[in-house]
Each structure stands twice: as C-alpha cells, then as structure tokens.
C-alpha cells in the first residue's frame with residue numbers, strides 16, 4: 001500500500017489564509033504565527049480544524065477580514081501568510 | 088460583598104451593569120492603571136446588597152494585555168484585596184464559541200460562576216436556537232438567557248445570583264488534554280509552589296510573571312524549566328496545546344446545544360460592509376464622516392462656546408459692578424472666574440465629540456474606520472484607531488486625548504496622547520490670524536490669486552501634523568518601543584446605539600472632565616493670575632502692572648533666551664501668559680501695548696501697534712515677517728496649554744507623561760523657532 005498519491009494530493013490543496021480568493025472558505029491546518037500574536041489568534045478561535053472564510057482584503061490588500069466561528073475578525077497579511085489552510 | 092461582571096468586549100457588560108444598578112455607578116480608575124472601572128450597589132431579591140464591579144472586556148485571562156491582567160487580578164482578589172463572591176460572565180449568544188472560551192477559563196480559575204447569555208433577542212432574530220438548559224447541565228454552571236438592552240431575563244438573573252451565593256454551583260472539570268509527561272512536570276511543581284494543579288497549569292500557560300506564585304529566583308527558575316520541558320513534551324508550545332484543548336472542549340459543548348448549520352452572519356452587517364469597507368466607497372464615507380466630526384467640534388460647538396464665554400463675561404461684568412476695585416475682585420474675576428471659564432468653554436466640544444464618537448463606536452463603525460486606515464497609520468507605527476484622536480486634535484487636544492481611550496494597547500495609546508497636541512488646535516488659530524494679519528496682509532498675491540497669508544496658515548497646520556507623525560515614528564522605536572500592534576480585532580455586527588447609553592456616556596465624560604481635569608485647570612489659572620498681578624498689583628495701568636509683575640519680570644529675564652528667536656520681552660510676557668491657554672497671547676499683547684483688554688486677533692489697533700513698534704537703536708521695525716513666522720512656528724510646536732497638561736495627567740494617571748511632553752514639545756518649539764529665525768536672517772530676510 002502506498003501513501004504517496006494521497007500526500008501529493010493533499011499538498012496540492014494546501015495554501016495559506018492570505019492566498020485565498022475573497023469569498024472562499026478553507027480549513028485551518030496549522031497556525032505558524034510565532035509568539036504571543038499567534039497565541040492571541042488561536043484564542044480568538046483560529047485553531048486547527050476551524051473553517052475560515054476570507055471575506056475581503058483591505059485598502060491595497062492589507063489588512064484582511066475573515067469570518068470564523070460565526071464572527072468577523074481582522075488580521076494583517078503578515079500573519080495570514082503564516083496560517084496554513086486546506087480546501 | 089463583591090460580584091464581578093466579566094465578558095468579551097461588546098458582549099453587553101455595560102448595558103447589563105446599568106440595567107441592574109440604575110445610573111448610580113461610580114466611575115474611577117483601577118489603582119495605578121488607566122483602565123476605567125465602575126462600581127455600583129445592586130439590590131438582590133433576597134434583600135442583600137452587593138457591590139457590582141465591572142471587569143475590562145477581554146477575550147482571555149492570561150494577562151497578555153493590561154486589561155486581561157487587571158481582569159485576572161480582580162478575579163483573584165489581588166487588586167482589591169477581596170476575591171469576588173461571584174462572577175457573572177456575560178456571553179454573547181450570537182458568538183457562543185468565543186464567549187465559552189472565557190467561561191472555560193473562569194471555570195479553570197475556580198471562581199463561582201453564573202453565565203448571562205445575552206443578546207437573546209438578536210439570536211432569535213437570526214434564528215439561532217440555543218438549548219441553554221443543556222448548556223448549563225454540560226457546564227455545571229447556571230446559564231440565564233437574557234436581553235440586557237430590553238430588560239428581559241434580568242429578574243431571573245438576580246434570583247439565580249442569589250441562589251448561587253447560597254449554594255455555589257459545581258462546575259464540570261474539563262481535562263485540558265494534558266499528557267502523562269505534562270502531569271508529572273506539573274505535579275512536581277505543585278509541591279514546590281504549594282499550589283493546586285489548576286493554579287500551576289494556569290501559571291504555566293499564562294503571562295503572569297508574578298512573585299505571588301514564585302517567591303524566589305530559585306522557584307522562578309524551576310517554573311521556567313517546567314515551561315521548557317512542557318513545550319518539549321509534544322510539538323507546539325504548551326500554551327498552544329492548552330488553547331486547542333479548550334476549543335476542542337468548546338466544540339463538544341456546543342455540539343447539539345446550538346445548531347451550527349444556523350450560525351450565519353448578520354445579513355445587514357454583510358450588506359452594509361460591502362459599502363463601508365469598500366476600498367473606494369469606504370474611504371469616501373470615512374472622509375465624509377470625519378468631516379462631520381470635524382465640522383461639529385470646529386464650528387457647531389462654536390455658538391455654545393460663545394454662549395459660555397458670554398455667560399462668563401456677563402458674570403464678570405456683574406462682579407465688576409458689585410465689588411469695588413480691589414485685589415479680591417481681581418482674583419475673583421481674572422483668576423477664579425477666568426479659570427472656571429476656561430474649563431467650561433471646553434465642555435461643548437467635549438460633549439459634541441463624545442456624542443459622535445460614542446455613536447460611531449456603539450454602532451460598530453469605529454472598528455471599520457480602523458480597518459480602512461490601518462495601512463496608512465501603520466507607517467508611523469500607530470493603530471488604525473489613532474486616526475480619530477489625531478483628527479479631533481485639530482479642533483481641541485483635550486477631547487481628542489480623551490478619545491484615545493478607544494485604543495486598547497497602552498503603549499499605542501500613550502504614543503497617540505503624546506503626539507495629539509501637535510495638531511493645530513482651534514486655540515492656535517487666533518495667533519495665526521493675528522500674526523498673518525500683521526505681517527502678511529500687505530504681501531502681493533502669488534500669481535494674483537493665492538494669498539501668502541493663506542499659504543503660511545496652511546503651512547503651519549502641515550508643520551504641526553508632520554511633527555506629530557515624526558514624533559510618533561521616533562517614540563515607537565525608542566521610549567515606547569513596541570512592534571506594530573498586530574491588528575487582530577473583532578468587527579462587531581452593526582447595532583443601533585441606545586440613546587440612553589450614549590447620553591449617559593457623554594454626560595459621564597463631561598463630568599469627569601469638569602470635576603477632575605477642571606480642578607487642576609482652575610488652580611493653575613489662579614497661580615498664573617498671581618504671577619501676572621504681583622507684586623505691582625497697585626500700578627496705575629495694566630501695562631505697567633504687567634511689566635512689573637513676576638510674569639513681566641520673567642518676560643525680561645527670558646529675553647536673552649528668546650532673543651535668538653526674534654522675540655523681545657513683550658512677546659516674552661505673552662509667552663508666559665499663554666501657558667494658561669494659547670489664545671491668551673492676543674489679549675496679553677493687547678495689555679502690554681496698552682490697548683483695550685478685549686482686543687480681537689484681527690483688530691487693526693493691535694496690528695498697527697505691533698507694526699509701529701520700532702527698535703529705538705536702529706529704527707527698524709521689530710515685528711518683521713520673519714519674527715512672525717518664528718512666533719507661529721513656536722506656537723505650532725510648543726505645549727502651552729494647561730488644560731492639555733491636566734488632561735494628559737488624568738488620562739495617563741501620572742505626571743511623568745505630561746511633564747515629558749511639556750519639556751519635549753517646548754524644546755522642539757524653541758529649536759525650530761531658532762532655526763527659522765537664525766536661518767531666515769542668514770538668508771537675508
């Protein structure tokens with residue numbers, strides 16, 4: 001039994017929160033934002049397995065507005081880039 | 088007996104607090120910090136009375152911000168010396184998962200708990216059904232659905248509080264997913280610290296670095312070592328594992344209590360945001376909003392301010408007629424009454440600004456404005472929310488500095504407070520008008536249309552604004568060094584502000600200003616009166632009295648210091664006097680040049696007096712355009728406003744910041760004027 005194709009396909013679906021197209025929803029697989037900022041994001045509900053929708057990007061693409069657990073949250077691109085998601 | 092109200096920001100704590108206590112809250116600061124706290128008695132159905140105390144709104148209790156730390160300290164009794172008997176956690180029913188995160192932490196802290204499930208009316212409109220009985224059973228804590236704004240469920244809440252005081256509930260224990268290795272590390276530390284395992288886990292996941300837990304360095308080291316070994320136990324830090332464990336628990340708690348398929352966004356909010364957060368329309372609306380705010384404090388407050396001034400003037404006339412010429416009369420009118428007047432004259436602006444700000448904040452718009460502006464404000468290291476204080480500063484620094492309260496991070500709020508007074512406030516305008524009328528009114532128009540005076544005026548506004556931004560830029564990299572705030576912010580759903588709550592807040596702000604800041608202003612005003620009156624209080628003319636007064640002497644004494652800026656002793660006296668309020672310069676110069684004390688800034692008499700003033704040695708006019716520009720630059724940058732100093736003192740709760748600001752701004756003003764005057768001279772102006 002080989003697990004290779006499976007791993008490859010899940011790799012292809014992987015992306016980051018900041019790379020999502022506005023209006024699309026994805027599932028968080030890892031929050032790589034370091035330090036307290038990362039912990040704060042997780043405390044706001046951004047944990048593994050959470051469904052997150054990128055609602056819109058702000059003026060010139062930053063900050064971002066996302067919807068998770070039924071409410072709206074803002075965060076900067078710098079952090080969103082470090083949040084890995086999968087469709 | 089204390090009962091604390093905890094909850095996420097915007098969960099409705101203040102609304103609940105006011106609904107159950109009436110409007111009897113005492114508002115003050117927590118000792119040593121600038122976070123506001125409210126206390127009021129509440130009568131329980133059993134006949135008992137308890138003190139209701141509100142905690143700062145927070146998402147978590149692990150002390151990552153000043154608010155969280157205070158909330159934690161109140162809950163553990165560190166701040167007030169008394170542990171609250173009960174904690175009411177206000178949970179927004181439309182945001183249940185996040186609200187439960189705080190509830191779980193409160194359970195971990197082992198405080199007796201009642202959950203107030205607020206905004207039930209909104210939840211019902213959005214067809215969210217929450218099985219609160221089942222939620223209560225799963226938590227092991229009473230859950231009372233209510234609508235604080237419409238007064239529904241309040242009685243049940245009070246009765247539940249009574250019951251919980253008699254027989255505290257027994258919350259479920261929720262395992263935080265600790266591994267065996269974690270357990271061993273924690274158990275070792277519980278012995279060392281003589282604390283429960285719960286306390287120790289809390290200490291290890293939080294930012295609390297307090298001696299309360301570890302009394303000596305040795306223990307401190309052991310705590311640090313335990314942190315490390317916990318982090319090493321599994322991938323991801325220990326705190327992150329605990330956070331995820333809590334959300335796993337929450338997902339299980341909610342499953343079946345709330346139909347997750349029904350958790351939708353607020354459709355009104357979604358639609359409105361399409362416009363208000365639009366990259367173009369959003370800015371248009373924002374600009375229009377700011378224009379209204381600016382107009383209101385700049386122009387619409389004017390009639391009210393005129394009214395206050397008229398009233399004070401009329402009172403002064405009455406006193407003048409009633410009391411014979413004497414020192415007492417002078418003290419009453421020029422010291423006390425002038426001081427009271429200079430306090431009251433700010434009230435219309437404060438009331439209007441806070442009326443608008445409260446409407447914007449309560450409706451949910453302020454968070455949107457911050458979202459739009461974050462990109463721009465970040466450049467100088469400020470939070471998007473700093474824009475409102477800066478903008479308001481063009482009208483008056485006093486309400487603007489008070490408006491900085493909407494910024495949560497203490498450091499960012501301080502930076503904003505430190506730079507707001509650089510914005511050219513309306514009190515500087517008379518000085519610009521006077522000087523420009525005196526030295527630029529006869530200049531030819533550039534290209535026949537653009538008046539030099541208008542350009543100079545615009546330049547002054549720009550100089551102040553840029554000085555403020557530059558200062559923020561430097562402060563954020565030095566004294567108040569902090570990474571740019573991460574901008575992790577909730578965008579609340581839009582809500583119609585409640586008229587009662589808005590009115591209450593506006594009145595409260597005005598009251599705090601008059602009673603706390605006002606006292607300082609009046610006291611300082613009386614001191615200044617004495618400086619400008621003694622020892623020559625029986626001199627024949629005002630001009631003579633002024634010149635021979637302490638203030639006048641000071642004007643002479645500082646002349647060598649201000650001469651390099653192009654100022655003589657007359658302007659020196661004006662500078663001394665203008666520390667009460669900038670606009671006082673105009674009337675003081677009027678007195679120095681022996682004119683009517685009620686001169687207007689654009690009065691031809693004062694202008695002519697300034698222009699006629701010639702240096703006896705050279706016969707050249709003293710008040711040249713260069714002196715005028717130098718004087719204006721000084722006024723742009725200098726901190727010459729006792730009211731602002733007093734406000735900064737009150738808002739930062741220490742003299743350190745206002746004094747640093749005073750020294751910094753005045754040094755900067757001096758150096759800039761020096762550069763203008765000496766540079767201008769060198770260039771042949």
Ligand SMILES: Nc1nc2c(ncn2[C@@H]2O[C@H](COP(=O)(O)OP(=O)(O)OP(=O)(O)O)[C@@H](O)[C@H]2O)c(=O)[nH]1
Nearest residue numbers: 096097098099100101102144206234235236582585
């Ligand atoms: N519809 C509805 N609105 C409510 C209810 N309770 C509070 N609100 C509104 O929600 C908004 C926030 O309420 P506040 O009482 O200011 O919230 P808070 O928790 O004190 O907020 P912070 O001071 O920011 O921590 C206000 O506009 C209230 O009018 C409720 O039960 N129903």
